[in-house]
Amino acid sequence: MPKLTLRQLAVAGKRVFLRADLNVPLDGGGVGDDTRLRAALPTIRHCLTGGASVVLASHLGRPGGRPDPQYAMAPVAARLGELAATDVPVAPDCVGAITEARTRALAPGQIVLLENLRFHPEEEANDPEFARDLARLGDCYVNDAFATAHRAQASIDAITRFLQPAAAGLLMERELAALGRILEHPERPLVAILGGAKVSDKLGLVEHLLDRVDALAIGGAMAFTFLRALGYDPGRSLVEPALVPAAQRTLAEARRRGVQIALPVDAVVAARVDSGSGRAVGIREIPADLMGLDIGPATVRSFGDLVRTARTVVWNGPMGVFERPPFAEGTHGVALAVAGVRGFSVVGGGDTIAAVRRAGVADRIGYLSTAGGAFLEFLEGRKLPGVEALSEA
Secondary structure (H helix, E strand, O other), rough: OOOEEEEHHHOOOOEEEEEOOOOEEEEEEEOOOOOOHHHHHHHHHHHHHHOOOEEEEEEOOOOOOOOOOHHHHHHHHHHHHHHHHOOOOOOOOOOHHHHHHHHHOOOOOOOOOOOOOOHHHHHHHHOOHHHHHHHHHHEEEEOHHHHHOOOOOOOOEEEEEEEEEEEEEHHHHHHHHHHHHHHOOOOOOOEEOOOOOOHHHHHHHHHHHOOOOOOEOOEEEEEEHHHEEEEEEEEOOOOOOHHHHHHHHHHHHHHHHHEEEOOEEEEEEEEEOOOOOOOEEHHHHHOOOEEEEEEEEEHHHHHHHHHOOOEEEEEEOOOOEEEEOOHHHHHHHHHHHOOOOOOOEEOHHHHHHHHHOOOHHHHHHOOEEOOOOOHHHHHHOOOOEEEEOOOOO
């Protein structure tokens, strides 16, 4: 059933407890990349201009359930204040009498950022008493942190037992609409592209997508386990031997369903990841002492041809070690192909979005998902605690 959204809430005069994803990289005492902060702005502005006060909450890094100055929210507040052109003070904690008094003193149009939720172990434990304390800080709840929606944690799940209504923020709403469009009513043909290092991370997703896609292209190191399943010897390329039988079953099921699985026909190989150069060879010709670190030019062309037939494309995972120039061309080529699709495209995951931006085609992608794990689990058909906890519309 559709979930309640912020657009359906009357927020005037209320304290909105807004769970956002402000987990940004820090650099030299400041914010190194403010992408997630910018993504949170529309929901923040909607609340403030609608006459609400905002109690903003997020985790930052992995402080291990205790206060750690290097993960304090002050740099986040400073950069967010610059972006929003308003003062964003930080509460001394995310719970407690002082913080509760601060939130009750907020006037409409004001905002306070709670200190790092993960300074308390109860956050990741989904502790109900901690969640009850958080709930005291607001009059209604809005979750805009789709990237953490796959985690059953106190500020995402348990808090909604004590604070209602619970609505999806504007970013969460867009994420659910974009991914729902892929899963529920895609324009066909639907092509999925998967990359990354390990089959173990995405085998469940591959199996689930066989029910939904018309074709599936697999690149990155995970492709070598499937190639081994077909009898190829990929040299020193990363292979997960224990998953070769599962890959064989997946390939057989794809054939039975008539779903095309496209695998690399060539690879850029080298002796080490830090090699200064690589060379393209056919999949049957990978030397025993070398490893595949990118898809080759013939594979870029074949994946591109497949993408050009699609009306809907979803892509997650780079095609190689794209951070290093000798092994970046495969991911770059796929980014250009996805940007040229005539229909709807969705790209998800931090590395994949970074590759799209590096290729200069981010503005030609239908939707860039801010999520990584939640993106994959949603596509895999799993129920996400942060979505399930929201009120029905």
